[in-house]
Amino acid sequence: MSATIALVGMPNSGKSTLFNRLTGGNARVANWPGLTVELDAARVLLGAKLTRIVDLPGIYDLTGGAEDERITQSFLAENPLNAVLLVLNATQLDRQLALALQLKRLGAPLVVVLNMMDEARRLGISIDAEALARTLEAPVLPLSAKRGDGAENLKRILQEFAQGEAHAPLPMAETPPAAAVHEEERQLFERHVRRAPLLDAGLTQKLDRWILHPLIGLPIFLATMYLLFQFTYSLGTPLQDWLKDGCDWLKDGYLGPLLEPLPEFLKGLLSDGLFDGVTTVVTFTPIIFLFFCLMALIEDSGYFARAAFLMDGLMERLGLDGRGFVLLMMGFGCNVPALLGTRVIRDHKARLLTMLTIPFSLCNARLQIFLFLATALFSPSTAPLVLLSLYVISILLGMTTAFLLKGRLASSEPFALELPPYRLPLLRHVLRRGWGECKAFLRLASTMIVAGVAAVWLLTHYPEQQNSYAAMIADFLAPVLRPIGVDSMLSIALIFGFVAKEVVLGSLAVIVGHSGQELADTLAHTLDPVAAYSFMLFTLTYLPCVSAIATLKKESKSTAYTLFAVGWSLGMAWLLSFVFYQGARLLGF
Amino acid sequence: MTLNELSIGQSARFHAHRLPAELGRRLAAFGLRPNSLIEVVNRGWLGGPMQLRIGSTEFMLRRAHCRHIEVQAA
Numbered sequence: 239m240s241a242t243i244a245l246v247g248m249p250n251s252g253k254s255t256l257f258n259r260l261t262g263g264n265a266r267v268a269n270w271p272g273l274t275v276e277l278d279a280a281r282v283l284l285g286a287k288l289t290r291i292v293d294l295p296g297i298y299d300l301t302g303g304a305e306d307e308r309i310t311q312s313f314l315a316e317n318p319l320n321a322v323l324l325v326l327n328a329t330q331l332d333r334q335l336a337l338a339l340q341l342k343r344l345g346a347p348l349v350v351v352l353n354m355m356d357e358a359r360r361l362g363i364s365i366d367a368e369a370l371a372r373t374l375e376a377p378v379l380p381l382s383a384k385r386g387d388g389a390e391n392l393k394r395i396l397q398e399f400a401q402g403e404a405h406a407p408l409p410m411a412e413t414p415p416a417a418a419v420h421e422e423e424r425q426l427f428e429r430h431v432r433r434a435p436l437l438d439a440g441l442t443q444k445l446d447r448w449i450l451h452p453l454i455g456l457p458i459f460l461a462t463m464y465l466l467f468q469f470t471y472s473l474g475t476p477l478q479d480w481l482k483d484g485c486d487w488l489k490d491g492y493l494g495p496l497l498e499p500l501p502e503f504l505k506g507l508l509s510d511g512l513f514d515g516v517t518t519v520v521t522f523t524p525i526i527f528l529f530f531c532l533m534a535l536i537e538d539s540g541y542f543a544r545a546a547f548l549m550d551g552l553m554e555r556l557g558l559d560g561r562g563f564v565l566l567m568m569g570f571g572c573n574v575p576a577l578l579g580t581r582v583i584r585d586h587k588a589r590l591l592t593m594l595t596i597p598f599s600l601c602n603a604r605l606q607i608f609l610f611l612a613t614a615l616f617s618p619s620t621a622p623l624v625l626l627s628l629y630v631i632s633i634l635l636g637m638t639t640a641f642l643l644k645g646r647l648a649s650s651e652p653f654a655l656e657l658p659p660y661r662l663p664l665l666r667h668v669l670r671r672g673w674g675e676c677k678a679f680l681r682l683a684s685t686m687i688v689a690g691v692a693a694v695w696l697l698t699h700y701p702e703q704q705n706s707y708a709a710m711i712a713d714f715l716a717p718v719l720r721p722i723g724v725d726s727m728l729s730i731a732l733i734f735g736f737v738a739k740e741v742v743l744g745s746l747a748v749i750v751g752h753s754g755q756e757l758a759d760t761l762a763h764t765l766d767p768v769a770a771y772s773f774m775l776f777t778l779t780y781l782p783c784v785s786a787i788a789t790l791k792k793e794s795k796s797t798a799y800t801l802f803a804v805g806w807s808l809g810m811a812w813l814l815s816f817v818f819y820q821g822a823r824l825l826g827f
Numbered sequence: 828m829t830l831n832e833l834s835i836g837q838s839a840r841f842h843a844h845r846l847p848a849e850l851g852r853r854l855a856a857f858g859l860r861p862n863s864l865i866e867v868v869n870r871g872w873l874g875g876p877m878q879l880r881i882g883s884t885e886f887m888l889r890r891a892h893c894r895h896i897e898v899q900a901a
Contacts, residue, residue: 303848333857443868
């Protein structure tokens with residue numbers, strides 16, 4: 239019979255950092271009785287006892303009605319636990335002790351951790367942990383999950399609890415409302431916590447004067463995002479090139495000769511289908527990994543909340559909140575980390591609405607296509623304007639989607655976002671979190687992408703290369719695509735774009751028979767600026783790549799929603815291109 | 828006097844609110860208790876949220892909700 243320990247705590251108390259420290263970053267999501275959501279959990283050995291450690295969502299009030307609070311209530315009501323590990327932010331005990339008191343009244347087997355002791359010390363806060371332990375009748379351990387101080391002590395205490403008997407599930411119906419324990423909390427705080435007289439404005443307040451400045455706050459945000467993206471690309475692109483060269487070398491040097499004796503069909507499928515699929519996944523992993531790290535950095539540093547504050551005024555009118563804007567911006571790097579980043583929006587409907595807007599963000603992969611086409615088909619002075627216009631349209635599409643659909647996906651979240659002090663996350667934690675999310679994503683998407691590239695290869699080579707299924711599909715779609723200026727050559731490239739946008743240019747090269755400058759020249763001869771721009775509008779909007787669609791499906795847990803998202807963007811794409819193309823032609827362009 | 832009428836840097840004591848129960852609970856968890864001192868740190872542009880501080884906690888609250896919070900001069 240294994241032991242179970244659950245972590246409970248308020249948001250911004252470093253609970254997840256402690257969880258990672260206790261579990262060594264080996265957590266997987268798991269299903270639990272009575273819950274429709276999965277929770278992060280891991281098995282660790284405490285002493286000789288196999289123990290499951292579960293990270294419950296951050297909650298503010300054990301009697302609250304928000305989704306996370308209901309999840310925690312259900313979990314505590316259904317599962318016998320050896321210990322409830324309560325993680326409190328030592329710098330905010332004036333309002334966090336209430337959670338300890340609520341749990342104590344329920345008779346929970348409490349182990350209280352006063353986390354972020356390093357910050358508390360810096361603020362001149364001193365806490366009488368022993369006296370608190372006596373009053374709460376539970377161990378109270380000062381700790382810094384970030385640094386690791388006190389972690390060994392904690393593990394020893396948890397070991398004792400794990401080896402004992404599991405406590406019955408808690409009588410959650412008897413939880414005292416927070417207001418009932420506030421007086422006791424105030425007395426506890428006054429008796430056992432000493433705070434130094436107020437010092438002058440800390441670094442957080444000094445930074446906020448600029449970062450949240452009504453006029454320059456937004457430009458600072460946009461500039462910061464731009465610089466972070468540039469930094470990410472400057473790290474990621476050499477890695478991508480290096481990996482691509484490696485894969486090509488493997489293909490030419492080893493795979494080619496290995497497959498030589500095989501029949502033509504098998505050779506093509508394995509080499510240009512499956513292996514190219516694997517190459518695609520391998521080469522975009524560095525960028526995806528870096529963007530996951532970037533998301534973690536922005537969230538954990540406290541900057542995310544600031545950016546949300548800046549944009550909430552506007553976002554509220556679209557049925558979103560300020561966090562949606564930050565995520566839209568992140569989508570400009572890559573849609574997938576941004577979609578996964580919507581997890582910070584705890585209300586399900588609000589999350590769904592935000593997720594609908596992100597695929598319209600002009601991601602790096604689409605930018606590659608547009609850079610190529612813009613330089614090939616427009617003059618050096620017009621090309622930057624073309625690109626800028628596409629970015630603007632991308633944002634407008636996301637906002638319009640939210641505005642049109644906000645009625646059906648309204649949030650019921652009590653929106654009051656905490657602004658934690660700025661913190662410099664440890665690089666080690668950021669990398670570990672980024673890698674963890676990247677791994678989880680690859681597990682999900684790599685099969686789909688490899689299968690997708692292989693499928694596209696089959697479609698373009700069967701029954702014969704000149705008259706393939708892909709060409710037939712393109713012909714079939716011609717009545718729909720001709721009115722927006724997309725010819726059959728381009729429509730086949732669009733089919734490739736479903737798999738991964740990075741593949742569109744490569745596939746155009748294959749279809750046309752040239753690459754690089756020659757491809758640019760060929761396109762310049764066959765496409766006029768109007769058709770080119772219409773194609774770019776359509777490529778911007780029509781579909782997220784298969785990885786993004788897979789993420790939408792996984793995070794929404796609804797096929798209907800995913801199909802709607804795909805249909806919606808297809809519809810918007812066609813409408814947009816149609817209005818532009820026909821309008822431009824009507825005006826004589 | 829309601830919270831949204833305070834200017835940047837002003838503080839006031841919380842008296843009562845007419846907010847939905849869920850939001851009320853959330854704000855109580857941030858430290859909004861009878862007589863707590865609320866400081867206005869910033870006001871968002873475009874009629875955006877207000878940045879408030881109560882004790883050790885800083886948070887943002889939408890303007891419409893601030894209008895439903897009654898305060899008394901500190």
